[in-house]
Amino acid sequence: MAFEHVGRQAECGSIEVVHDWGGPGSIAETIITALAEEEGVDPVDLEPLYGWIDPEALDSLFSPQGETADPDAYVVFQYGEYRVVAGADGTVVIESA
Secondary structure, eight states: OOEEEEEEETTTTEEEEEEOTTSSSOHHHHHHHHHHHHHTSOGGGSOOGGGTSOHHHHHHHSOTTOOOSOTTOEEEEEETTEEEEEETTSEEEEEEO
């Protein structure tokens, strides 16, 4: 698995995972896998991430080597009914919108 579950806030409908920069996948793969787990489906059954954000741009912004100019940088985007916050530190928060 390319990420570790950090927490779940059932009362506000959010989950938090941390991307493993040393793992085999990209942060975009971590996001789609976490979304699929939240939905209880296989990742291939979800609408592609590129319908909401450019996965290659996301991956290049947050490089695995941590070469981001600002380690506190983050990106916020909507994916269906979810608000996704992805940080340069690998933290991904997925909230029900």
